[in-house]
Amino acid sequence: xxxxxxxxxxxxxxxxxxxxxxxxxxxxxxxxxxxxxxxxxxxxxxxxxxxxxxxxxxxxxxxxxxxxxxxxxxxxxxxxxxxxxxxxxxxxxxxxxxxxxxxxxxxxxxxxxxxxxxxxxxxxxxxxxxxxxxxxxxxxxxxxxxxxxxxxxxxxxxxxxxxxxxxxxxxxxxxxxxxxxxxxxxxxxxxxxxxxxxxxxxxxxxxxxxxxxxxxxxxxxxxxxxxxxxxxxxxxxxxxxxxxxxxxxxxxxxxxxxxxxxxxxxxxxxxxxxxxxxxxxxxxxxxxxxxxxxxxxxxxxxxxxxxxxxxxxxxx
Amino acid sequence: xxxxxxxxxxxxxxxxxxxxxxxxxxxxxxxxxxxxxxxxxxxxxxxxxxxxxxxxxxxxxxxxxxxxxxxxxxxxxxxxxxxxxxxxxxxxxxxxxxxxxxxxxxxxxxxxxxxxxxxxxxxxxxxxxxxxxxxxxxxxxxxxxxxxxxxxxxxxxxxxxxxxxxxxxxxxxxxxxxxxxxxxxxxxxxxxxxxxxxxxxxxxxxxxxxxxxxxxxxxxxxxxxxxxxxxxxxxxxxxxxxxxxxxxxxxxxxxxxxxxxxxxxxxxxxxxxxxxxxxxxxxxxxxxxxxxxxxxxxxxxxxxxxxxxxxxxxxxxxxxxxxxxxxxxxxxxxxxxxxxxxxxxxxxxxxxxxxxxxxxxxxxxxxxxxxxxxxxxxxxxxxxxxxxxxxxxxxxxxxxxxxxxxxxxxxxxxxxxxxxxxxxxxxxxxxxxxxxxxxxxxxxxxxxxxxxxxxxxxxxxxxxxxxxxxxxxxxxxxxxxxxxxxxxxxxxxxxxxxxxxxxxxxxxxxxxxxxxxxxxxxxxxxxxxxxxxxxxxxxxxxxxxxxxxxxxxxxxxxxxxxxxxxxxxxxxxxxxxxxxxxxxxxxxxxxxxxxxxxxxxxxxxxxx
Numbered sequence: 039x040x041x042x043x044x045x046x047x048x049x050x051x052x053x054x055x056x057x058x059x060x061x062x063x064x065x066x067x068x069x070x071x072x073x074x075x076x077x078x079x080x081x082x083x084x085x086x087x088x089x090x091x092x093x094x095x096x097x098x099x100x101x102x103x104x105x106x107x108x109x110x111x112x113x114x115x116x117x118x119x120x121x122x123x124x125x126x127x128x129x130x131x132x133x134x135x136x137x138x139x140x141x142x143x144x145x146x147x148x149x150x151x152x153x154x155x156x157x158x159x160x161x162x163x164x165x166x167x168x169x170x171x172x173x174x175x176x177x178x179x180x181x182x183x184x185x186x187x188x189x190x191x192x193x194x195x196x197x198x199x200x201x202x203x204x205x206x207x208x209x210x211x212x213x214x215x216x217x218x219x220x221x222x223x224x225x226x227x228x229x230x231x232x233x234x235x236x237x238x239x240x241x242x243x244x245x246x247x248x249x250x251x252x253x254x255x256x257x258x259x260x261x262x263x264x265x266x267x268x269x270x271x272x273x274x275x276x277x278x279x280x281x282x283x284x285x286x287x288x289x290x291x292x293x294x295x296x297x298x299x300x301x302x303x304x305x306x307x308x309x310x311x312x313x314x315x316x317x318x319x320x321x322x323x324x325x326x327x328x329x330x331x332x333x334x335x336x337x338x339x340x341x342x343x344x345x346x347x348x349x350x351x352x353x354x
Numbered sequence: 355x356x357x358x359x360x361x362x363x364x365x366x367x368x369x370x371x372x373x374x375x376x377x378x379x380x381x382x383x384x385x386x387x388x389x390x391x392x393x394x395x396x397x398x399x400x401x402x403x404x405x406x407x408x409x410x411x412x413x414x415x416x417x418x419x420x421x422x423x424x425x426x427x428x429x430x431x432x433x434x435x436x437x438x439x440x441x442x443x444x445x446x447x448x449x450x451x452x453x454x455x456x457x458x459x460x461x462x463x464x465x466x467x468x469x470x471x472x473x474x475x476x477x478x479x480x481x482x483x484x485x486x487x488x489x490x491x492x493x494x495x496x497x498x499x500x501x502x503x504x505x506x507x508x509x510x511x512x513x514x515x516x517x518x519x520x521x522x523x524x525x526x527x528x529x530x531x532x533x534x535x536x537x538x539x540x541x542x543x544x545x546x547x548x549x550x551x552x553x554x555x556x557x558x559x560x561x562x563x564x565x566x567x568x569x570x571x572x573x574x575x576x577x578x579x580x581x582x583x584x585x586x587x588x589x590x591x592x593x594x595x596x597x598x599x600x601x602x603x604x605x606x607x608x609x610x611x612x613x614x615x616x617x618x619x620x621x622x623x624x625x626x627x628x629x630x631x632x633x634x635x636x637x638x639x640x641x642x643x644x645x646x647x648x649x650x651x652x653x654x655x656x657x658x659x660x661x662x663x664x665x666x667x668x669x670x671x672x673x674x675x676x677x678x679x680x681x682x683x684x685x686x687x688x689x690x691x692x693x694x695x696x697x698x699x700x701x702x703x704x705x706x707x708x709x710x711x712x713x714x715x716x717x718x719x720x721x722x723x724x725x726x727x728x729x730x731x732x733x734x735x736x737x738x739x740x741x742x743x744x745x746x747x748x749x750x751x752x753x754x755x756x757x758x759x760x761x762x763x764x765x766x767x768x769x770x771x772x773x774x775x776x777x778x779x780x781x782x783x784x785x786x787x788x789x790x791x792x793x794x795x796x797x798x799x800x801x802x803x804x805x806x807x808x809x810x811x812x813x814x815x816x817x818x819x820x821x822x823x824x825x826x827x828x829x830x831x832x833x834x835x836x837x838x839x840x841x842x843x844x845x846x847x848x849x850x851x852x853x854x855x856x857x858x859x860x861x862x863x864x865x866x867x868x869x870x871x872x873x874x875x876x877x878x879x880x881x882x883x884x885x886x887x888x889x890x891x892x893x894x895x896x897x898x899x900x901x902x903x904x905x906x907x908x909x910x911x912x913x914x915x916x917x918x919x920x921x922x923x924x925x926x927x928x929x930x931x932x933x934x935x936x937x938x939x940x941x942x943x944x945x946x947x948x949x950x951x952x953x954x955x956x957x958x959x960x961x962x
Contacts, residue, residue, distance in 0.1 A: 255425060
């Protein structure tokens, strides 16, 4: 047990180091990209003197090392800084836009998994059948469809023509929760379907891999029913690659929020990043990238813990 | 339960057979339609009786067993004929009925204990599942019963091991778990498909003994599938010989061994390496040449002995190899010393994990030694740097066990054989081609095979290719790591003969690493027995086999099945002791300095 706790602590330390490196990289990348928030803020008519004055006020004229020190010191206090354009701290800005991003990711991955697992398993069990061939073809097409294109089609059919769901946007904080969530149906279906293709293919491949294994034959020789053989004996062994690809999908969904939220006009974290980049809102860009990186690291950690739960041979 | 209460029924009693296969033909679907892989198989097994199906790979013996269990994929295999269990034809049963038969009425154990158990469920869970599936038991009651089953198959400390996962069990222990699982519901028939092939010989003896005991207790019929005639003689009342899908011969085992009728059976019997046939002959002796048409065998020629007075090709002194783990230190090889002369074969024998392969790999410097020296051609290579090691590769080469895995599937065998010559730049490109032709001829293959890929060859042919590749640089020493272990008996004899011929014509030295005592007895001049990383006995072959002194050597020799049905059941193996010792030691452990007693010239035995 002691060993497990120590291994766990070592992992946490590793995560902290990764985040420190990411924070440094983010700081550098934001500074080396061309563009000047002061110039953006003052518009095209501003004189160089005005811009210099504003830069001074914003602390952008301090030596980079000082800016870096302030940034890192703030991070250690849990302070991501203040937005240049919004009248908010970066933390507040992110938090107020977390809801649509969080639920969109959650629903997308749920839809993807609920479609992918049964279809992938069945496709592997009936390998070579008509069903399997359809699955292989459809998932290949679905995996190649750009999500924004599928999103536009769904908006056209279900929002514009049928009027079942809102086409874009998100309810304000004073609208009912369910009303807000209704805005997420079409985007979640879009992302769920596109992601289910990849997860289905991985599930099918992982199941095919284990269905030929000796212990599956042993289970059949024991007299276990086919569903028991497939769902208990084979599936548990196929879980490690499946967990991996689901984890990857979640990570890609978080990173892909930038595109999705623009297409569906959702005021989420992705949207915030896009507007921050356009305005060179350094603190917001830094904070958002850092949070996304932290989510990545966290997903990885969760996936590793799930490996341990799924396979007793895996050690932390 | 008790042999006295349930007397073993002899074949031919008034009761009908428990299991009867009648004109079974199983076909597989191929692109050109259904192709039969076993044809017209008929046999029966009575209560308490053991029937062995024996044959080489591709003979259809496993397909026969899987057909009986209806475990072949339905869309790709079909069986015709009839298979009766207690009078019911299994081929006509519905799938639900058949499930009750599997695991309930017929138990089955497989060849690979390492992969036949599900790695993500505990032993207790997998045993209990077999019970829950067929008997009306709660899960808790089933786990309690599972514990009793583990005791019955003599798994030590069963209670604490019930909740462990398979990867914590050794191969022999896993096979015991498989047996417990197969017997959980007291089946009428046990099908054992090569149950001991993957195990060490002492473990094999224990498992065979266990199966026999349980059979007696339960009065079961046993269908035993094997390629090993020694095992057949040990276990079977009657035997079916199969060859390429046909039943060649069947009969009582002792009659079949004493008076084989068919040429194939005679050939099979003649090719078995038999322990104890060498007597005091000093040199190795070729395996008998068998004429496949008649099965007639001519006794093998004796090979030359080593001439004294030359310098050894390789000299290993005080070699130690240790691996550090978080839990301690593995002493894989400990203070091992030996030398091999030109034209000499030293066999390194012992069970899996005893350090014999690690020693061989160290001589090739595929493994870095921890201490000691390895001198090849007068130079110590134990700590040589990578550049100087290239020279070593020319004087020492290795042949591996698995002829399927050790050749790159995307490289023609001609290129595989040419590669070492090109890599070392020993010959012009054009000369290399001629040399490949020559090498292929020397190993008994035709030169036009050079352009083919490994998958077009049989196991024996691939091993010949590996030998040709090893010979390409004209080494003085070849390390053969279980080089004939994966081959069928007849092929094993041919490849062993090839190795002996090449040695005689080229004066090669061999380090022949093997667990197969009967091949070792034929092929080697001297034998070293390894046990837990140490050499416990070393000496001339005739001395070690004729006068084994160390208790472990004796145990190893006595565990080899003897292909003589008359001696069946006369030897009772020692109790399960396999997990009593572990090579894992604390980090500060200092191994004791071993002393050896020279019982006869060159024959050294470790003192306790």
